[in-house]
Amino acid sequence: SQQGEEDPQALSIQEGENATMNCSYKTSINNLQWYRQNSGRGLVHLILIRSNEREKHSGRLRVTLDTSKKSSSLLITASRAADTASYFCATDETGGFKTIFGAGTRLFVKA
């Protein structure tokens, strides 16, 4: 079963625009992570935000976390064609060992 749900399922933008993806989850978490996956390849860890943090930045990435709404967002600024990929949020549940992934947002950046 998947805990996280990403929104939108697919997103198409022009190079240079910003891309925003949202993630909602169901249970109490220790942290939330975002990953990128290029077609047919393994996942790459982008950023982790802990449950006591509200915002985190890494390069062109900005992640927010609202534990009261059980939601997170990933903002990619000044997108590039190379950002074309699927993006997944993943949550570490409190009291468990597993990390649960959502179904992902497919981002397509047009050059």
Next chain:
Amino acid sequence: DTGVSQNPRHKITKRGQNVTFRCDPISEHNRLYWYRQTLGQGPEFLTYFQNEAQLEKSRLLSDRFSAERPKGSFSTLEIQRTEQGDSAMYLCASSPDRGGYTFGSGTRLTVV
């Protein structure tokens, strides 16, 4: 260290055969995970090892699936009596602590 290594990259097998996949994690990582991913979906948790101990196993995993991590180093995932529904990408990931996993490139299994 070149990251998490998975072998083979691709496996085609006939229904009913047994298959075994191998994962070599980053050497200093004591946490190791197996996931399964089908087309258009996110990775689905299968099992978790901390060192050599298997601490959690998905209830979705039938008795046909077994995983080991002898001596807390590499891990193997075996599927017995494969079924067409087992066709998927099998991903291994490792980490030194909770969160921020390094994934391998996966083993793509096709059951015909």
